[in-house]
Amino acid sequence: MKKGSLLGKVNKPHPWAGETVYFGTKHGKARAVQGGLRALGIRCITARIDTDAFGTFSGSVPRTASIRDTLQAKVQHVFLKYPQARFALASEGSFGTHPIFGGIPTNHEAMLWGQRDESGDLFVDHLSTRVHHFELEIEPGQDIFDEISKTRFPSHALTIRVDGDPLPIRSGIRSRHHLEETMRRIDRMAGSPRKVFVSADLRAHYNPTRMEVIRELGVKLVERIASLCPICENPGFWPEKAGSGEPCPDCGTATQIPSGHHWGCGACGHEEFRRDPLATGKATPGICSNCNP
Ligand SMILES: [Zn+2]
Ligand SMILES: [Zn+2]
Numbered sequence: 001m002k003k004g005s006l007l008g009k010v011n012k013p014h015p016w017a018g019e020t021v022y023f024g025t026k027h028g029k030a031r032a033v034q035g036g037l038r039a040l041g042i043r044c045i046t047a048r049i050d051t052d053a054f055g056t057f058s059g060s061v062p063r064t065a066s067i068r069d070t071l072q073a074k075v076q077h078v079f080l081k082y083p084q085a086r087f088a089l090a091s092e093g094s095f096g097t098h099p100i101f102g103g104i105p106t107n108h109e110a111m112l113w114g115q116r117d118e119s120g121d122l123f124v125d126h127l128s129t130r131v132h133h134f135e136l137e138i139e140p141g142q143d144i145f146d147e148i149s150k151t152r153f154p155s156h157a158l159t160i161r162v163d164g165d166p167l168p169i170r171s172g173i174r175s176r177h178h179l180e181e182t183m184r185r186i187d188r189m190a191g192s193p194r195k196v197f198v199s200a201d202l203r204a205h206y207n208p209t210r211m212e213v214i215r216e217l218g219v220k221l222v223e224r225i226a227s228l229c230p231i232c233e234n235p236g237f238w239p240e241k242a243g244s245g246e247p248c249p250d251c252g253t254a255t256q257i258p259s260g261h262h263w264g265c266g267a268c269g270h271e272e273f274r275r276d277p278l279a280t281g282k283a284t285p286g287i288c289s290n291c292n293p
Helices: 005-010 031-039 068-083 146-149 176-187 208-226
Strands: 020-024 042-047 089-096 105-115 122-130 136-137 158-161 170-173 198-199 238-242 261-264 271-275
Touching: 020 068, 031 042, 031 208, 068 105, 068 122, 089 208, 105 208, 122 146, 122 208, 136 146, 146 176, 158 176, 170 176, 198 238
Parallel strands: 020 042, 020 089
Antiparallel strands: 089 105, 105 122, 136 198, 158 170, 158 198, 238 261, 261 271
């Protein structure tokens, strides 16, 4: 037997091993993916682009485009600024309420891995109910330290705005000293005493809870890159959409029992249906909308 032949097959390097991806972020998000990508032999470095130009949480720059379009624009911006880059990565987050379980605060995070030759962008996203996001109203004379004692300050930074002004007077407040100084500044303002609004700073490097969610999404991105197309062997082979439910054994109508996913390759267009490893549910006529309406 040839020495090392088996090893050679098992340890076949990833097609992108030795490559570098440029992550366009101002907020230290490269940390969230570096470890996972390194395991595939891919280096991730921070591309210094002004991502705030694409919209900010504080509202100082409004977000106008869709998440997907914003990600695409950030990736293009990285390619313009770094002519040597073959791969660019961008990320976007938003906060709202859960699309199914209304009222529950959620954090939606998305990432786009772009390729300069446009041979298939890889998009992943993730919805988490792990959120540290709040807005407190502090009336003049109220003790702000008392009010924020229930928040995760100072591990999570604060943003403060004054009643009547939609833009924050200060963001990234991470120490008692910094907070006192900001409050003194507000006291000296014309028209004071005024009510203030204190909220969580949602930028990733100021909000460790959000950074955790981005890290979870990073794991998903790395899984996607590690998944190779069975036909062309390009990275990114991924479940694109859910298949119809398990058929009823009596009449064949699709039930609500999940069966599997249609997987797709963005590089060669190959598609195939794969059963979900956990989809072991059996459909019965009792849950069939046709046999048991
Ligand atoms: Zn049926
Ligand atoms: Zn393919």
